[in-house]
Amino acid sequence: MSAKMIEVRWHGRGGQGAKTAALLFAETVLATGKYIQAFPEYGPERMGAPVQSFNRISEDPITIHSGITNPDYAVILDPSLIESVPVTDGIGKNGKVIVNTSFSSSQIAHKLSIDASQVFVVNASRIAVETIGKDIPNTPMLGALVKVIGTLNINGVLEDTKVKLTAKFRHKPEVIEGNLASIKRAFDEVKN
Amino acid sequence: MIKTVYSKGKLVAKTGNEVMAEAMRQIEPDVVAAYPITPATEIVQIFSQFVADGIVKSEYVAVESEHSAMSATIGASAAGARAMTGTSSQGLSLMWEMLYIASGLRLPIVMAEVNRAISAPINIHGDQSDTMGARDAGWIQIYSENSQEAYDNMIQATRIAEKAKLPTLVTTDGFIISHCMEVVETYPDADVKAFIGKYEPERYLLDIKRPYTLGSIDLQDYYFEHRYQLAQAMRDAKDIVLDVAENFEKTFGRKYGLYEKYMLDDAEIAIVVIGSTAGTAKVVVNELREKGVKAGLLKIRVYRPFPVEEIAKDLMHVKAVAVMDRADSYSGAFAPVYSDIVASLYASGVTSPKVVNYVYGLGGREISTGHITSIYETLCKITSGAEKPSNKVEYINVRIK
Numbered sequence: 305m306s307a308k309m310i311e312v313r314w315h316g317r318g319g320q321g322a323k324t325a326a327l328l329f330a331e332t333v334l335a336t337g338k339y340i341q342a343f344p345e346y347g348p349e350r351m352g353a354p355v356q357s358f359n360r361i362s363e364d365p366i367t368i369h370s371g372i373t374n375p376d377y378a379v380i381l382d383p384s385l386i387e388s389v390p391v392t393d394g395i396g397k398n399g400k401v402i403v404n405t406s407f408s409s410s411q412i413a414h415k416l417s418i419d420a421s422q423v424f425v426v427n428a429s430r431i432a433v434e435t436i437g438k439d440i441p442n443t444p445m446l447g448a449l450v451k452v453i454g455t456l457n458i459n460g461v462l463e464d465t466k467v468k469l470t471a472k473f474r475h476k477p478e479v480i481e482g483n484l485a486s487i488k489r490a491f492d493e494v495k496n
Numbered sequence: 497m498i499k500t501v502y503s504k505g506k507l508v509a510k511t512g513n514e515v516m517a518e519a520m521r522q523i524e525p526d527v528v529a530a531y532p533i534t535p536a537t538e539i540v541q542i543f544s545q546f547v548a549d550g551i552v553k554s555e556y557v558a559v560e561s562e563h564s565a566m567s568a569t570i571g572a573s574a575a576g577a578r579a580m581t582g583t584s585s586q587g588l589s590l591m592w593e594m595l596y597i598a599s600g601l602r603l604p605i606v607m608a609e610v611n612r613a614i615s616a617p618i619n620i621h622g623d624q625s626d627t628m629g630a631r632d633a634g635w636i637q638i639y640s641e642n643s644q645e646a647y648d649n650m651i652q653a654t655r656i657a658e659k660a661k662l663p664t665l666v667t668t669d670g671f672i673i674s675h676c677m678e679v680v681e682t683y684p685d686a687d688v689k690a691f692i693g694k695y696e697p698e699r700y701l702l703d704i705k706r707p708y709t710l711g712s713i714d715l716q717d718y719y720f721e722h723r724y725q726l727a728q729a730m731r732d733a734k735d736i737v738l739d740v741a742e743n744f745e746k747t748f749g750r751k752y753g754l755y756e757k758y759m760l761d762d763a764e765i766a767i768v769v770i771g772s773t774a775g776t777a778k779v780v781v782n783e784l785r786e787k788g789v790k791a792g793l794l795k796i797r798v799y800r801p802f803p804v805e806e807i808a809k810d811l812m813h814v815k816a817v818a819v820m821d822r823a824d825s826y827s828g829a830f831a832p833v834y835s836d837i838v839a840s841l842y843a844s845g846v847t848s849p850k851v852v853n854y855v856y857g858l859g860g861r862e863i864s865t866g867h868i869t870s871i872y873e874t875l876c877k878i879t880s881g882a883e884k885p886s887n888k889v890e891y892i893n894v895r896i897k
Contacts, residue, residue, distance in 0.1 A: 330677050331509045337497040340509060342677040346621070367775035369642070369672050370864045 310453065311372045312359040315391050316381035319351045321442035325381070326357035328465065329446055333361045335464035336457055341366050354389045379449055380404060381428070381441045392416050402448050402494065404428035404441045409496050424452050426494035428486075435489060436482040443483045444490035451491045458491050498679060501749040505681040512643045512673035515680050516582070516608040516666070517542035519650035521552055522688040525606075526577035526695075529557035529568035534620045535670040536584035536610035543582075562587040566594035573603040574710055576700030578654070580605065584670060585612035585626045592630075595663075599634025599726060601711055604657035604664070604697075607635075608650065611771065611822075612670040613859040621860020622670030624771065628823035628832045634726050636664040636733055637800040639770045641756075643668070643678045645797075648750055651683075654692045655740045660733040662726075669772040669822075671860060683748055691747055730801045737798050754803040756795040757810060759785060763792025765875035766811065768837055769820040770796045773856070773863050777820075780868045791872050802836050808844030811837075816850045816875040816885065820892075822857045830889055831855050850878050850885040856892040867892050 312329070316322030323344040330342035341360040358372045374394040383405040385391055392401060395418065402424045403412050413420035426448045428441035436443070446465075450456045462484055473479040498507055510518065516539045520528065528547075530540040547556040557572075559565045565581050572579040583591065588609060598605050613619040614626055627637055638653055640646040649666040657664040668674050699708055714722055734754060741752040756774070759781050760766055767777055774795035784791040794810065796803075811817055819838075821831030829835065834853035841849065854871060857863045871892070877883035 327509075327677055334498075334507065334509045334679055339498060339679055340677070342509075343671075343675060346671055346675070366678070367642075367778045368865065369669075369676070369772040369775045371862055373864070 308364065309360060309362040309366070310377070311375045312361075312377045312379060312449065313372055313375040314357045314359075314379045314381065315385050315389060316355055316357075316442070317351075317385070318353045318355050320381050321440060322355050322357045322381055325379075325442035325446055326359050328443070328468065329359055329449065330361075331468060332446075332461045332464045333359075333456065336460045338363060339366050345371075354385055375399060377402060377449060377452065379445055381445055383407070386412070386415055392418055395422070400424060400452055402426070402445065402452055404445055406430070421496065424448065424494050424496055426490050428490055431486050431489045431493065435486040436479070444486040447487035447490035448494035450487075451494050458488075462487060500681050502681065502683055504684050504687060505748070506683075507679055507681055509677050510643060510680050511538070511675055511677050512640075512646050512668040513538035513610070513675065514542065515643045515647040515682070516650055516668070517546075518682060519647050519688075520580060520608065521546050522685050523578075523580070523606075523651065523654050523692055524552045524689070525554055525580045527555045527557065527569070527572035527579045528581060529559055529565045529572065529579070530581045530583065531559050531562050531565045531587060533562070533584050533587040535612060535622070535674045536582050536587070536608065538674075539582040539608050539610070562590040563594060566591040566598065569605050570594060570598050570601065570603055573598070573605050574601060574700070575702045576697050578658075578695040579603075580607065582608035582610075584610040585614055585620075588626045588630060589614065595630055595633040595635060597711070598663040600722070602661040602726070602729070604661055606650070606653045606657050607663070607665040609665045609667045610670045610674045611667050619859040620670070622672050622674075622772075623822045623858045623860065624667075624669075625823040625858070627665065627667055628821075630665075631800060631832055634662065634730065635800060636660065636662050636730070636737070636798070638664065638666045638798055639796065640666065640668050640673065641772055641774045641795060642673060643676070643680045644750075646673065647680055647682065648744065648748070648752065649797075651688055651691060652737075652740050652744050652752065656733070656737055658695055659736045659740070660729060662729055662733055667771070672772045687747070691744070733801050734798075734803060737801075752797065754796075754798045754806055756797060758793040758795065760792035760794055760810060760814075762790060763813075764790040764815045764879060765817075765872060766792040766794055766814045767818045767820055767868070767871060768794045768796065768811075768833065770799060770833060771822065773820065773822065773868075776863065776865060777868050780865050780872060783865075783869075784872055789872070789876065796833065799833070802840065804840040805844055807837065808840045808846045811841065811849055812846045814849050816852070816878040818852050818854055818871045818875055820854045820856055820871070822855075824855045824858065824889070834889075852878070852885050853889050854892050855889055858894075861893055863893065
């Protein structure tokens, strides 16, 4: 595996937009000129059941098509998953976990039994409610991920997301502004 | 920074299903008849939306089963239309009877097929049992490693089918490619349309000035000759595939052949594989090459017609070969690709490579770089004499008591 390749695993619950987040993330990263992959894990599709989706991003063409078992980043959309799903599986000592939560990174690190330096937190649900008007944490978590990865251009991501959302929600401009604001806020507020 | 290969190409992020539907939109066949099935559903769902929105002039026939889908496609093609369909797994199985009629009548139908396991037990995930089961149905079979190849193969398939007068199916691995978003370079509509050209069938049923009979009874007097012609058409299709690939490269810049050689020319050990796993195996080949191991890969793109002499020539120098099949034959003998490879080598007088067979990934079972590395390690042991080559099918990542 190329050293430059970044692998991401999203954890959410059916209906929370984990798949959409991975697809949107891939599209925006492509807009910054990198190779991408986004794929969901397909199991029984039930609202509220734990689901996963995945991303690979790289400067070089991505030919690997196996599952992701040692992600560099795990993004957790629903804090309750920490209790029920092994979200740190394969994370190792250098992996980072980004959690949508109101708790501090040291509190989450304690729960996950990993080093606090590996944990990043942001209250994406609150940001979503305040910007989009609904608890849809997937778009703000995109902003948090971009910040934690560090090598992606947030302005490029915002511009591309604006183009995508404008095409999709032509008749609902407030949805576009809310989503963009949520990405920006989570980018600013995510902390270790 | 990613660049396009074709000067007028456009980079998009799309899933395998989305690009197959996109190719169909650009090809804009006269008729599409289909019945949706996981994981191919999106292909015809997206295409039917194009029809509903008036984006394409194609006629979409919503049928009640895959048997009818193939029947309607055959009817449209026989009438003189450029006709396409899409399906997967149980859907392809239900088309069975009509698959042979499409090829027997020499109708250039193109099918977008997403590889999925066959029931029972029921499973929606990717393996190649469905199209491998149809390997003797007289259809040209083109497999895709990724979404880019799926898109390019669909465009080429249209020309191949019409030139060879043989139905042609293009596949992707279910979910692994069909539902994986990747970077794909698409070409402008006008350029794709110019490449495939206008369909002008030599004979067709709605040609009222030159009426003819199609599908009549054919007994001891002529049946055999017609079946021979079908077999010969398949053999002749190899040159057509290569000719279309050459034109495709001249136009759009991407090179295709009957199969792809990856680090094969000086390889001492090699894997033969079809589909998305070839991409994963390339990562392993790169790692082994860095360690000085002369590993290579042969990825079959065109499985029907099977490139007998060509593959024999390109594997001749390899000491040990592992043929990886994502389908089993349940025959008591070997899996499909292995049987074809060994027959090709033997018939071509190539008897020096040790050739072993691995069945993997049934029902979407994970195949990782670790699994593939272990196969190359076994090949190393075979070449050094530390291990005897297995004379039966070996299974990867399965629990056997």
